[in-house]
Amino acid sequence: QKEVEQDPGPLSVPExxxxxxxxxxxxxxxQYFMWYRQYSRKGPELLMxxxxxxxxEDGRFTAQVDKSSKYISLFIRDSQPSDSATYLCAMRxxxxxxxxxxxxxxxxxIIQP
Amino acid sequence: GAGVSQSPSNKVTEKxxxxxxxxxxxxxxxxxxxxxxxxxxGLEFLIYFQGNSAPDKSGLPSDxxxxxxxxxxxxxxxxxxxxxxxxxxxxxASSSPGGDGYTFGSGTRLTVV
Numbered sequence: 457q458k459e460v461e462q463d464p465g466p467l468s469v470p471e472x473x474x475x476x477x478x479x480x481x482x483x484x485x486x487q488y489f490m491w492y493r494q495y496s497r498k499g500p501e502l503l504m505x506x507x508x509x510x511x512x513e514d515g516r517f518t519a520q521v522d523k524s525s526k527y528i529s530l531f532i533r534d535s536q537p538s539d540s541a542t543y544l545c546a547m548r549x550x551x552x553x554x555x556x557x558x559x560x561x562x563x564x565x566i567i568q569p
Numbered sequence: 570g571a572g573v574s575q576s577p578s579n580k581v582t583e584k585x586x587x588x589x590x591x592x593x594x595x596x597x598x599x600x601x602x603x604x605x606x607x608x609x610x611g612l613e614f615l616i617y618f619q620g621n622s623a624p625d626k627s628g629l630p631s632d633x634x635x636x637x638x639x640x641x642x643x644x645x646x647x648x649x650x651x652x653x654x655x656x657x658x659x660x661x662a663s664s665s666p667g668g669d670g671y672t673f674g675s676g677t678r679l680t681v682v
Contacts, residue, residue: 561611
């Protein structure tokens with residue numbers, strides 16, 4: 457079993473829909489959880505960062521962590537064509553610094569105008 | 570600089586040739602990472618530099634791959650005797666001490682023909 461599982465998609469939804477992206481993981485030692493967005497021919501950029509369980513909201517984006525189920529989600533409200541990209545989840549153990557991130561393979565999201 | 574800079578952005582090379590990929594991290598970022606991203610695959614960790622410590626080379630796929638970081642800043646990833654399976658996007662990222670998440674460059678797209 458891979459440490460982090462993520463459905464590669466593609467996931468295609470109409471503009472304005474609510475999008476749900478998910479990752480599951482196997483290692484309960486992960487404490488910090490991140491979502492990166494990657495546009496075509498660009499490097500990933502950090503979108504959301506959360507610690508332990510709970511929700512974090514930033515504009516149209518909400519990150520949710522359920523450590524008991526080893527499941528994390530990213531919700532996008534009022535999706536826009538500009539949200540079309542690959543979304544990668546990432547996580548790391550406790551301890552200072554950003555080293556040792558484990559990435560999912562990414563979900564390719566398409567928002568249809 | 571304002572971001573992580575990688576050069577060249579694209580590189581086409583003949584099988585068997587050596588290539589050098591360059592990464593210029595954000596000033597003040599002590600940690601530097603190299604990843605490889607192949608089509609349909611996730612981010613594959615290659616090597617990690619942290620300050621003056623010995624690098625973590627555990628992700629390098631073969632002894633044809635090597636990397637160095639001079640003066641704690643610029644890094645060069647060298648691939649000797651390139652093979653077609655080396656074709657991928659090579660991403661560099663840097664992070665600050667105790668920082669949250671990485672800042673990625675736009676990558677070098679390597680094509681071995």
